[in-house]
Amino acid sequence: MDTEKTDSNARLSRRALIAGSGMVGAGIIAGVIFATRDSPESSAATRQATATPSSAAQPVLRTFVSTDLTVPEVTSWKTGTTAAGLLFVTQQVKGFNGLIMRESGEPVWIEPTKANLTDLKVQTYRGEPVLTYWTGTSTGGHGAGTGTILDTSYTKIATVSAGNGLDADLHEFHLTSRGTALVTIYAARPADLSSIGGAKKGYIYNCHVQEIDVATGDVLLDWSALDHIPIAETYLGLDQDAGHDGTTAGKAFDAYHFNAVEEDGDTLLVSARHTHTVYAIDRTSGDVRWRFGGKKSDIEVADDAVFAWQHDVRRHSDGTITLFDNHLYSGTDGESRGMKFELNADETTATLLQAYTHDKHLGTAMGSVQVLGDGNVLVGWGTDPAVTEFTSTGKAVYEASLGGISYRAYRHEWSARPTTTPDVAVRAEGDGMRIFASWNGATQVKSWRFLASATGEPARVGEVERSGFETSFLTGKAVNVSVQALDSDGKVLASSKTITA
Template identity: 45%
Template sequence: MAPTGEDDEAARGVTRRAWLGYASAAAGGVVLGAGGTAAGFTLVGDSDRAGDSAGSEESSDAGAASGAASGAASGTAEPSAPEPRRYLSNQLVAPDVSVETTGAVAAGLLFTGGRMSVFQGAILDNDGEPVWLEPDGRGVADLKVQTYRGRPVLTYWAGNVFEGWGTGHGVILDDRYRELATVRTGHGLAADLHEFTLTDRGTALLVSYPTIPFDLTPVGGPAQGWLLSNRVQEVNVQTGEVLLDWVAEERLDLTETHEKPGGSRPGDTPVGAFDAWHVNSVQARGDALLLGFRHSSSLVLVDRRTGEVRWRLGGERSDFDVDADARFGYQHDARFLAGGPDGSAVTGRLSLFDNNGRIGTKGRSSSGLLLDVDESARTVRLVRRFTRGDRFSGAMGSMQVLDDSHVLVGWGTDPSATEFTADGQVVQEVTGLAGGSYRVYRHRWTGRPDSVPDVAAALDEAGLTVHASWNGATGVARWRVLGADDRARLRPLTTGKRTGFETALTTSPVQYVAVAALDGQGRELGRSRTVRVRRRPR
């Protein structure tokens, strides 16, 4: 079974070596301000996960972008990610993102999880500049804005990422980035990275991939084999009570998979457990749940109370007649669109990201897909495919229909995202999302950090340069530098426009400085601690 509890320290641990490594990137003589944190990331290898499975890159999901180890396992070269951006005031790092905007985009910020050493949670503006970077060095997936107790909250999965899945838990933060809740799967399981969705019932939907003994002879594997079970749980956020624990091998036939045991997943040991279904999306829909299974290229609607399968869409046992141009494979992020008076997913319009193949597939392109699903007639027809040339993602990926009917497609292992109009015109292209992002969203978000701004100062022959940042603050328009030779008598020295995640301002030399964040009306939102200026070594 999957481990319980032990994911916490490993997930958030930043080693002293990692801290010093990032700190050494700062120029000599720079003084760190309050709240400085290191982005010291570690990727957990196969040897660190006794009893769990490590599969080949071709049959993995998030693990297709999980580092050089996966490339070595499948005999493929891992492409090197671009050098990240580094900051002096807080020691965080971020992917070097580029944005090309050619039309009016929907309102909101971009929520990403680009893989650096692990998947890093990052909120970006429309210039590709970070607004918030997850500060604790945890692997992050499915970063998005949801509603909890009637208020917008920031949520994500946090934990250790392996080849194709992870072990961790769900996190809920308020608009001051204070942790409101940690949500775990029950019955001794660790939550997988693929889904963490809140419902209007005060519950959360999560999945888990425990390793179990299983007879694999129906798919050509050993009788005394090992399988990655797929568990889907609905958990009460406040109490942790498990309200539903759906078990794939009890409801689906092993032969529904289009995978075969082999390679690094022969199914003969726990480490090589066979990944038959690979659930990667869960959506509440009234008294049912819509489940997406990558390795059977199918969607399954199950009863939320009994767990019974109501229908299958796609795959080898589809209950629907799917038009040829509406077919999909190895898909992600399947969602019925909201259409009810309470925003519930009751319509017959379905969105998903069609990978159209896995890692190693040649000559195909991926797409965002809109489908009309007639559950009475059991038919599925194509509404529109959103494509970008021959862009292909062999793993991960997402599709979000926005409030203004624009569509945002995250291209998974292709480290980019595209916003389209409803008729398929490209209005924004985001590239450089590190080594790829599991999902990409656009949401409105206002952040008011509970921390104070960060500051760093360096003096050299060119003068005094002060670096200011405030991780997560969305309302900063300008920065004011305050300074003096007496730390008790600081006075305003200069004010400048915020120019990105970190703003550099030059001023006359003094011995002590602080920075104040100002809003558009010039009101002070927050002030850093005061730091002593030291000369930068030559």
């Protein structure tokens, strides 16, 4: 997640954005901050983020009767065939809050603790699907926290911390097939900044990549950017990031800004936003094998395919590479895009196979690109609070307006059955009462059975098809009330407690 102090358009600085998100612990502000969306004809300059709580756009929050969970309202449209699965986002509301939702925007799982989290997605651990995310606090442009792994009942099965006295950063929590996790780290260190006009005895955020054994916590790899990448490769000026000019450890300069790590055979692909470069890192020697983009690129690319301030670099099984091109500071029309590249056999030339743009979306920070199982491509626009699904040829077929910015956005198939019981509540309505039922995170509920009685154990009074995150049923007045969640075969998945109306 990233945006620095910008040009004459005066867009929101990266650090102001994160501080304003509520991810700084006690410094939570009341307002939610995100880029606003106007009509397709509106200029990029009108769709900018705001740095002050008084002028910040406020999300429309959905509330429910059976639970006190809330979530920003999501709207969507669909004009074509989309891939299977649910959508996974982290909407910003006094922090980044996790949401699994259907295409319609209807919630499936609302992270119940309102923890600050990023990178909510489905991964595989020990051969099983798991839900993963980073959670912690922001220290301005990066984070200090841990990775979390939940099973399909939303039970925590692992917490992953960085090693060697360092903290895992918010940008990446990537599981490998070997039972390890790749994380990014930001650590303030003394550094010579004279190559970019700074102090010889200055300070820098030295970005690390660590590989951690999930089961033991052992550090299997700890790679340091400062040992391999000259500071002069940065495009960020010392005066562009307010309060971080490198003069003290507390004002460490963010020369690299790692935001993605991807396995690639015996190398790691690392995205450094502030050098506009993707680095291929040799796992054994730690050497940089090649650079894609930036001032010292080893890979040629056409002028119209140059990316800047990029995010979410991924290598795919067919050899292609995708990334999210924020394009901030680039001097172009200011439109972000998902990009898919093909590299030639000796990886010296890259050809842009497809760019994914729509409605002049401009995510000045964050953003993601996911190639889906059917060939469609899902693009999360970061600070422009939307997610769009495209066909492989670049036609937009689905879009959701999220009501709050999301670091990344994903689509995954996910089947879950919580260990919690369903929630139930009642409200008087006319001469009777309405019973409300929900079960946060359950994916297999087809219908609800409603039970009520004046005395004794509740008995069946009605059964209706699930109609959303919360389903209701109108019945006569009763004293004892409960509900049962049913699957597609009519089998009871779980029962609520009995409450007194």
